[in-house]
Amino acid sequence: MREKKWIDCPICGAKKSMRHERGLHEDFELPEYPALRVPKLDGQFCSVCGEGFWSLKSERNIAERVAEHMAAVDATRVVAAELASVQEAAQRMRVSVQGVHKMMKEGRLRFVVAGGRRLPLRSDLPEARSAGAKWA
Numbered sequence: 001m002r003e004k005k006w007i008d009c010p011i012c013g014a015k016k017s018m019r020h021e022r023g024l025h026e027d028f029e030l031p032e033y034p035a036l037r038v039p040k041l042d043g044q045f046c047s048v049c050g051e052g053f054w055s056l057k058s059e060r061n062i063a064e065r066v067a068e069h070m071a072a073v074d075a076t077r078v079v080a081a082e083l084a085s086v087q088e089a090a091q092r093m094r095v096s097v098q099g100v101h102k103m104m105k106e107g108r109l110r111f112v113v114a115g116g117r118r119l120p121l122r123s124d125l126p127e128a129r130s131a132g133a134k135w136a
Ligand SMILES: [Zn+2]
Pocket: 009, 010, 011, 012, 013, 014, 017, 046, 047, 048, 049, 050, 051
């Protein structure tokens, strides 16, 4: 996907107000998780209204960091019975094992890190009978 270069602000309509900015950070308040700050972000922001967009790279970075943050916290409070193997998750969602790893990395499937391996949360998987429907 190609990055769109903004010149005029699409939010407030100011002309030639969009600037590329680096070295930004964003604080995330996630329910039931400690606050998370994601540093080293960049994006295009309006010098008039302050609204703007993260770059695609920063959006991916945020999704990965939030997923890792939640996994680290969940690892301290999730019991083994709530975890599925990557193979089981792949079967339930009818995707490849690689697909499951990709979804965890991109923050589309919650997981915890146990014994150095990423294990999907069972509660995030579709029921065996309706497998595929949720992810179609
Ligand atoms: Zn603006």
